Amino acid sequence: MSDSTARPSIEFGSGGARRLTIVRGDKAGLWDEQGRRYVDLGATHGAGSLGAAHPDIAAAVAEQARTLLYLGSGYGNPVRTAFLEKLLGLLPPSFGRVFLSNSGTEAVEAAIKIARSATGRSGVVAAMRGFHGRTLGALSATWRRELREPFEPLVPGFSHVPFNDASALERAVDGSTGLILLEPVQGEGGVHVATSEYLRAARSIADRSGALLAFDEVQTGIARTGRLFAFEHSGVVPDLLTLAKSLAGGVPIGATVTSTEVEARFRGTHHSTFGGNPLACAAGIAALDVTVRERLAERAERLGALAMARLSELPEERVREVRGQGLLIGIELREKVAPYLRALEAKGYLAIPAGATVLRLLPPLVIGEDDWHNGLDAIAEVIVHGAR
Numbered sequence: 001m002s003d004s005t006a007r008p009s010i011e012f013g014s015g016g017a018r019r020l021t022i023v024r025g026d027k028a029g030l031w032d033e034q035g036r037r038y039v040d041l042g043a044t045h046g047a048g049s050l051g052a053a054h055p056d057i058a059a060a061v062a063e064q065a066r067t068l069l070y071l072g073s074g075y076g077n078p079v080r081t082a083f084l085e086k087l088l089g090l091l092p093p094s095f096g097r098v099f100l101s102n103s104g105t106e107a108v109e110a111a112i113k114i115a116r117s118a119t120g121r122s123g124v125v126a127a128m129r130g131f132h133g134r135t136l137g138a139l140s141a142t143w144r145r146e147l148r149e150p151f152e153p154l155v156p157g158f159s160h161v162p163f164n165d166a167s168a169l170e171r172a173v174d175g176s177t178g179l180i181l182l183e184p185v186q187g188e189g190g191v192h193v194a195t196s197e198y199l200r201a202a203r204s205i206a207d208r209s210g211a212l213l214a215f216d217e218v219q220t221g222i223a224r225t226g227r228l229f230a231f232e233h234s235g236v237v238p239d240l241l242t243l244a245k246s247l248a249g250g251v252p253i254g255a256t257v258t259s260t261e262v263e264a265r266f267r268g269t270h271h272s273t274f275g276g277n278p279l280a281c282a283a284g285i286a287a288l289d290v291t292v293r294e295r296l297a298e299r300a301e302r303l304g305a306l307a308m309a310r311l312s313e314l315p316e317e318r319v320r321e322v323r324g325q326g327l328l329i330g331i332e333l334r335e336k337v338a339p340y341l342r343a344l345e346a347k348g349y350l351a352i353p354a355g356a357t358v359l360r361l362l363p364p365l366v367i368g369e370d371d372w373h374n375g376l377d378a379i380a381e382v383i384v385h386g387a388r
């Protein structure tokens with residue numbers, strides 16, 4: 001452990017906890033102050049899909065910073081336009097408008113406002129175990145009680161239904177519902193993959209009721225699940241799509257994508273000072289280029305399939321279930337995950353939880369094959385031999 005972690009943390013909300021200090025990185029490598037290398041199996045929380053310091057992102061950011069660091073979104077800018085065209089070029093033609101912000105929760109917040117305004121209805125139906133962010137609107141759609149309770153009352157009109165249960169969704173949606181908000185794979189909530197039938201049912205329930213359908217792909221978006229967007233697995237196209245995390249290769253960004261029809265029904269205004277800034281857009285262009293050029297969706301699918309085969313051999317006495325899609329994988333243990341994460345860290349591998357008992361793997365899509373294989377070995381070892 002590094003020296004600086006011996007000081008209590010002055011960061012709000014850290015509980016004064018000491019933790020590992022990281023000073024630099026590359027693909028899946030993260031180094032502490034003493035020069036010890038760790039492998040990122042989730043430490044960059046899905047924002048580091050291209051690794052911790054991709055040279056193309058670094059070059060794009062440096063060049064843009066020297067050219068035009070900031071510009072308000074009231075002015076046109078060719079870098080922003082190029083980024084939006086590139087993003088829309090990867091999406092089905094029904095999508096024609098993008099609102100840019102700076103984070104996932106802002107992307108969801110915009111989707112909620114757009115749906116309210118476009119439909120004239122304030123009801124939102126979201127899923128149990130769903131996670132959509134921590135600002136008050138997005139938090140109202142988030143499921144976990146510990147995240148919500150200290151901040152109540154939240155925004156009225158939100159309800160939660162069991163995930164992957166089409167009839168429960170059908171019963172919950174009525175004439176007051178403006179938005180159905182779902183993750184194609186629930187990430188924070190324990191890695192639960194939506195079935196294609198469920199997403200198809202959600203599409204038709206939305207169509208029949210006049211609600212809009214939003215997929216929150218903040219975590220699943222941009223090649224993570226083995227497709228550029230997770231909705232491609234089912235072919236179900238939503239009305240609204242939220243993106244963030246890895247969209248600009250690790251630079252803060254959020255995007256709410258809609259059809260032109262939805263925009264035409266929108267009344268009011270929505271705006272962000274930093275949304276669509278040239279720095280993030282330049283990084284976004286570079287990130288999309290790298291993702292397509294390096295075929296990272298295919299890579300995620302291949303490395304994910306490899307892992308699922310390997311992890312399915314883990315002993316049933318310790319593992320309840322292994323779930324996942326591409327390089328978003330959850331290993332549900334029969335006991336608390338925290339000691340396992342500590343044991344992995346001691347071996348030089350950084351993974352993250354998804355709830356109390358799920359070990360979540362969310363590695364950079366550019367992770368080297370050796371790091372991935374060794375990481376899976378390390379996981380098998382701590383699970384088979386126990387964390388303590």
Ligand SMILES: *Cc1c(COP(=O)(O)O)cnc(C)c1O
Nearest residue numbers: 103104105131132133216218219
């Ligand atoms: C991480 C996440 C968010 C919130 O994103 P922030 O950038 O942390 O605000 C929202 N939705 C999903 C599905 C996420 O995984």
